[in-house]
Amino acid sequence: MSTTWYHDIVVGIDGSHESLAALDWAARAADLHRAHLTVVAAYAPPMTPDPGIGDPIGELRDQAHRAVQAARTQLAEHHPEAGDVEFTVTPGAASYVLGQRAQTCDLVVVGRRGLGKFDRMVLGSTSSALAAAAGGAVAVVPAGATTGDPHRIRVGVGRDDEPDVLGAAFAEANVRGCPLEVFHVTASDPIASAVLEMEPVAGSWQEAARAALADRVARWSEKYPRVTCSIVIRRGDTVAALRNGVTTDDLVIVGGRRHSRAMGRMLGSVPDALLRSAPCSIMVVHAHHHAHD
Numbered sequence: 417m418s419t420t421w422y423h424d425i426v427v428g429i430d431g432s433h434e435s436l437a438a439l440d441w442a443a444r445a446a447d448l449h450r451a452h453l454t455v456v457a458a459y460a461p462p463m464t465p466d467p468g469i470g471d472p473i474g475e476l477r478d479q480a481h482r483a484v485q486a487a488r489t490q491l492a493e494h495h496p497e498a499g500d501v502e503f504t505v506t507p508g509a510a511s512y513v514l515g516q517r518a519q520t521c522d523l524v525v526v527g528r529r530g531l532g533k534f535d536r537m538v539l540g541s542t543s544s545a546l547a548a549a550a551g552g553a554v555a556v557v558p559a560g561a562t563t564g565d566p567h568r569i570r571v572g573v574g575r576d577d578e579p580d581v582l583g584a585a586f587a588e589a590n591v592r593g594c595p596l597e598v599f600h601v602t603a604s605d606p607i608a609s610a611v612l613e614m615e616p617v618a619g620s621w622q623e624a625a626r627a628a629l630a631d632r633v634a635r636w637s638e639k640y641p642r643v644t645c646s647i648v649i650r651r652g653d654t655v656a657a658l659r660n661g662v663t664t665d666d667l668v669i670v671g672g673r674r675h676s677r678a679m680g681r682m683l684g685s686v687p688d689a690l691l692r693s694a695p696c697s698i699m700v701v702h703a704h705h706h707a708h709d
Contacts, residue, residue: 422449422587424521428456428514428542431483433559434527436490440563441555441697442525443495448591451522454502457483458513480505511545518550528558528691547672547687547700553584554672555699556691565592566667566696572599572658572686573629574671581671584701586636586643588667595644600629601654625649655689666696 427442429435439455446453457480461473484503491498506513510526518524528543543556557563569592571585582598589596602625626649637645650657658668672687687700 422446422451422522424454425449425451425523425525426454426456426514426517426521427525428458428510428527429483429487430457430510431479431486432527432529434529434557435483436486436527437559437561437563438525438527438555438557439487439490440494441557442523443491443498444564445523445525445555446499447495447497449587452500452502453498454504454517454521455484455487456513456517457481457487457503457505458508458510459505460509461507477505477507511542514542514546515550518546518552518554521552523553523555524550525555525557528556544688544691547691547698548685550672550700550702553580553699553701555697557697558691558695561664561695561697566594567663567665568595568597569667569669570597570599570658570662571669572601572654572671573632574600575628580701581669582632582636584699585669586640586645588669588699589643589645590640592667595646597646597648598629598633599648599650599658600625601650601652601657654686655693658686658690659694662694662696664695667699668694668696669699669701672700672702 422445425442425446427435427439429439442453445451459473459476459480461476484505487503491501514524514526524546526543526546528541543554546554547556569585569589571581573581585596585598626647629647629649633645633647637643658670662668668690670687670690672685687698690698691700
């Protein structure tokens with residue numbers, strides 16, 4: 417990954433407070449990375465139109481145009497430095513439209529409403545659908561999260577993460593001017609945990625894990641010497657460890673493996689669980705996979 421990996425950022429809006437917060441987050445990222453910003457308002461025709469309603473498609477299209485106008489106003493008031501911003505109104509479900517955009521842009525940004533766990537599991541959401549299946553990176557800004565620079569970035573890495581995850585975290589920490597925590601969580605299952613409690617394993621597993629991760633971190637530290645970075649090794653539940661202590665002023669970055677949204681829930685994927693519970697913005701980084709992936 418190059419050190420200037422943001423060239424094109426797309427943000428989805430619908431006129432809601434949450435989507436306008438996502439717009440603020442995306443505009444700040446575009447300014448920092450000198451990236452082109454595209455604002456997309458998608459509208460999906462109803463599956464079973466009510467014959468008593470005059471023109472449901474036309475009304476939805478008008479709502480999308482009103483959302484774009486609200487976005488223009490928001491940018492003019494809060495981000496006058498924004499450069500050439502592209503605005504587009506597109507028919508189709510937001511998750512599909514933005515998912516298609518994610519195949520070619522560097523980052524898609526969306527807001528997240530405060531749905532309950534049951535509502536989110538039954539109804540799903542644009543944010544969880546994109547995090548599960550998008551082809552590139554997705555940033556999700558929940559209600560109440562900061563839209564400015566985070567106070568801290570926490571990135572979760574595994575043993576075999578593709579370089580995109582650490583690269584994204586270092587690039588963000590570099591332009592945001594905030595410290596970076598590199599988290600590795602191991603042994604969440606009872607059998608592995610029991611093994612790690614045994615001597616002499618208990619005295620060496622943490623050092624071994626830290627040493628293995630330090631080599632990978634060092635390569636990115638050479639590229640981003642201004643980033644203050646610390647390595648944290650934890651044992652236990654990955655989601656709980658990554659979520660522990662984070663506030664609305666933080667940013668958490670994790671890697672994602674593309675799968676269906678339903679499969680993500682069945683498997684209890686880390687990104688999906690974080691999206692449902694973390695108070696801060698979450699960035700899920702997928703590599704742009706080859707056609708056979």
